[in-house]
Amino acid sequence: MKATIIPGYIYGSLTAPPCKSHTQRAYAAALLHVGQTIIRNAGHSGDERAALQVIQHLGARVSVKDVLEITSTGVNPISNAINCGESGLAARLFTPIAAICGEQLLIEGTGSLLRRPMEGFSEILPSLNVAMEGFNGYLPFKVRGPMQARPISIDAGNGSQFLSGLLFALSAVTKEPLTLEVTNLKSKPYIDLTLEVLAHFGKPVSHKNYRQFYIDPALFVHKETIEISIEADWSSAAYFLVAGAIAGNMAIKNLQTGSKQADKAILEALRMAGAEITTDNNCISVQKSRLQPFDFNATDAPDLFPVLSILAACCGGESSIAGVHRLFYKESNRVESITEMLQDFAVPFSVEDDTLFVTGMPHLQGTIIDAYSDHRIVMAASVGALRANGPVEIPGVEAVNKSYPGFFDDFISHGGRYTLNI
Numbered sequence: 001m002k003a004t005i006i007p008g009y010i011y012g013s014l015t016a017p018p019c020k021s022h023t024q025r026a027y028a029a030a031l032l033h034v035g036q037t038i039i040r041n042a043g044h045s046g047d048e049r050a051a052l053q054v055i056q057h058l059g060a061r062v063s064v065k066d067v068l069e070i071t072s073t074g075v076n077p078i079s080n081a082i083n084c085g086e087s088g089l090a091a092r093l094f095t096p097i098a099a100i101c102g103e104q105l106l107i108e109g110t111g112s113l114l115r116r117p118m119e120g121f122s123e124i125l126p127s128l129n130v131a132m133e134g135f136n137g138y139l140p141f142k143v144r145g146p147m148q149a150r151p152i153s154i155d156a157g158n159g160s161q162f163l164s165g166l167l168f169a170l171s172a173v174t175k176e177p178l179t180l181e182v183t184n185l186k187s188k189p190y191i192d193l194t195l196e197v198l199a200h201f202g203k204p205v206s207h208k209n210y211r212q213f214y215i216d217p218a219l220f221v222h223k224e225t226i227e228i229s230i231e232a233d234w235s236s237a238a239y240f241l242v243a244g245a246i247a248g249n250m251a252i253k254n255l256q257t258g259s260k261q262a263d264k265a266i267l268e269a270l271r272m273a274g275a276e277i278t279t280d281n282n283c284i285s286v287q288k289s290r291l292q293p294f295d296f297n298a299t300d301a302p303d304l305f306p307v308l309s310i311l312a313a314c315c316g317g318e319s320s321i322a323g324v325h326r327l328f329y330k331e332s333n334r335v336e337s338i339t340e341m342l343q344d345f346a347v348p349f350s351v352e353d354d355t356l357f358v359t360g361m362p363h364l365q366g367t368i369i370d371a372y373s374d375h376r377i378v379m380a381a382s383v384g385a386l387r388a389n390g391p392v393e394i395p396g397v398e399a400v401n402k403s404y405p406g407f408f409d410d411f412i413s414h415g416g417r418y419t420l421n422i
Contacts, residue, residue: 001395010415015254027048028168043230049085057077075098086331087402105144124162164191182210185210203220254282
């Protein structure tokens with residue numbers, strides 16, 4: 001489907017959708033929890049649906065009522081395969097968890113996930129007694145446990161998702177205190193979110209400067225029933241917060257300012273840009289104002305890069321966004337898709353070493369944006385289109401279903417205008 005966005009003003013208030021990173025971690029914890037888990041405010045994006053299907057294939061029983069009820073006895077597969085959809089988090093989170101059992105399981109996915117490398121798997125999993133078959137660095141491949149807990153060292157320079165999976169899996173299988181040595185950790189806030197969920201499920205894991213992680217089952221506490229409520233998603237909220245800053249007046253409700261989510265850093269970037277921000281009881285309001293250039297390091301929050309580039313394109317002067325090395329293996333090669341988006345919007349930019357430099361313009365160019373079927377490029381381009389001097393066509397807008405299915409509903413109900421063609 002192709003959307004044609006009409007430039008204009010966006011305004012009003014909305015409640016941010018549930019956080020898919022939090023939802024998927026809650027699903028992992030619920031699968032490993034022997035007992036019942038009650039989950040409130042679980043999301044329904046493509047990534048979240050894929051994760052829910054994964055835990056069902058690994059033996060969890062799911063009942064959907066006013067809340068989500070999950071009953072589990074641990075990893076007891078009812079299928080010989082799990083499909084992670086297009087979710088890189090699901091693939092890296094659930095592969096170590098699937099390897100807890102002694103059955104051979106096929107780990108597969110769809111679309112862009114099949115082109116995203118699975119770093120560290122072949123180095124770490126065999127050292128934990130996990131056999132791998134057909135692994136060439138990408139999905140699909142097969143694993144067979146049972147995983148045996150041992151002290152390990154892991155280089156997390158390519159991201160934290162696999163480390164999160166190992167923390168969940170090893171917390172489930174170890175009978176003795178265990179230490180993980182970690183180097184080059186990126187996306188530390190996502191590890192904080194993992195540790196928060198583990199602690200909520202009675203499995204506290206401590207660390208020393210994110211370099212050593214300590215798992216001690218003597219500290220674990222088991223409860224038959226655990227309840228958890230999913231936070232609102234700062235990543236999804238970021239698009240409308242930036243939209244308010246460059247083209248309107250938006251209030252996003254239900255955002256927890258004390259959240260561990262990495263993308264809460266959007267507030268820091270907006271403040272650096274001089275945006276007019278008001279915070280009141282977990283409601284963040286941002287309204288259009290004269291914006292100044294900013295220098296921001298997005299290494300720990302790479303998902304913000306597309307919308308930060310749009311923010312920078314609307315600031316007066318040259319802004320810099322560091323952390324380009326985190327962009328290559330997403331739903332698209334985001335170095336390519338972001339810079340092409342800026343070029344099509346007629347925004348001057350350059351990439352030097354690990355930093356994107358963007359020179360803001362009074363208006364962006366009406367154009368056609370190739371979003372590369374990347375949900376975050378679709379949403380960032382839609383926000384940028386509000387400041388264009390003519391209509392902006394974006395093919396493949398159904399990609400937003402991966403993370404924010406209601407994006408265009410929220411966009412149009414708050415003043416945004418677009419036409420949709422199949």
